[in-house]
Amino acid sequence: MSEPTPKVLVVEDEAEIRRFVRLALEREGFEVYEADGVKRGLIEAGTRRPDLVVLDLGLPDGDGVDLIRDLRTWSEAPVVVLSARTTEQDKIGALDAGADDYLVKPFGTGELLARVRAHLRRRAGSVADGGTLVEFGDVRIDLARRTTERAGQALHLTPNEYRLLTHLAAHPHCVLTHRQLLKAVWGPNHVDDTHYLRVYMGHLRRKIEADPSQPRHLVTETGIGYRFVP
Numbered sequence: 001m002s003e004p005t006p007k008v009l010v011v012e013d014e015a016e017i018r019r020f021v022r023l024a025l026e027r028e029g030f031e032v033y034e035a036d037g038v039k040r041g042l043i044e045a046g047t048r049r050p051d052l053v054v055l056d057l058g059l060p061d062g063d064g065v066d067l068i069r070d071l072r073t074w075s076e077a078p079v080v081v082l083s084a085r086t087t088e089q090d091k092i093g094a095l096d097a098g099a100d101d102y103l104v105k106p107f108g109t110g111e112l113l114a115r116v117r118a119h120l121r122r123r124a125g126s127v128a129d130g131g132t133l134v135e136f137g138d139v140r141i142d143l144a145r146r147t148t149e150r151a152g153q154a155l156h157l158t159p160n161e162y163r164l165l166t167h168l169a170a171h172p173h174c175v176l177t178h179r180q181l182l183k184a185v186w187g188p189n190h191v192d193d194t195h196y197l198r199v200y201m202g203h204l205r206r207k208i209e210a211d212p213s214q215p216r217h218l219v220t221e222t223g224i225g226y227r228f229v230p
Helices: 015-027 038-048 064-072 088-097 109-127 159-169 178-186 194-208
Strands: 007-011 031-035 052-055 079-083 101-104 133-136 139-142 147-150 175-177 218-221 225-228
Touching (some): 007 015, 031 038, 038 052, 038 064, 052 064, 052 109, 064 088, 088 175, 088 178, 101 109, 133 159, 139 159, 159 225, 175 178
Parallel strands (some): 007 031, 007 052, 052 079
Antiparallel strands (some): 133 139, 175 225, 218 225
């Protein structure tokens, strides 16, 4: 029995960009639906139940961030933002609202498709049974037993280091903001304590990266947060 075709919703008010993205996604084998505003986007999302949403922020009847907030009250579908807004604050606002990724226009088709594939793989893995092992490089995390190994040897992590690593690992390829990570690991009273993250990320990199000065798995998104790359 073949796997169902992934469904992608493209919410973009510029018809040329919408058509360009749709054709690229269809060539990749996805089933694509379109909307040109916030209201229509939410209707299509509720009707089609897409596996992923590609979203512009500057829409004629509202802000795409509001669509993300509404969507997150009832759907976990990954959201990849495509926007001409380039400031860190715009990116942080969209990611904190619940977006999973952010690409700035103009963008490359290859990069967009690669990120769409990565998020769909993550979504598929999150609903699969038995997903208790996370492996990357020479590191192995057993979530059921709460153990971590590197090159077959037990790796000692403090409770906060373990929570930080497993929270990142649970969202591969996603940009997680400083506030999201601080809230998840240290709680809502510490969302502004970014120095915690710098210190603990430095500890983690020294423990799991082959070259902590050039990390391959715990990647910095400058001014925004971090991304876990398996």
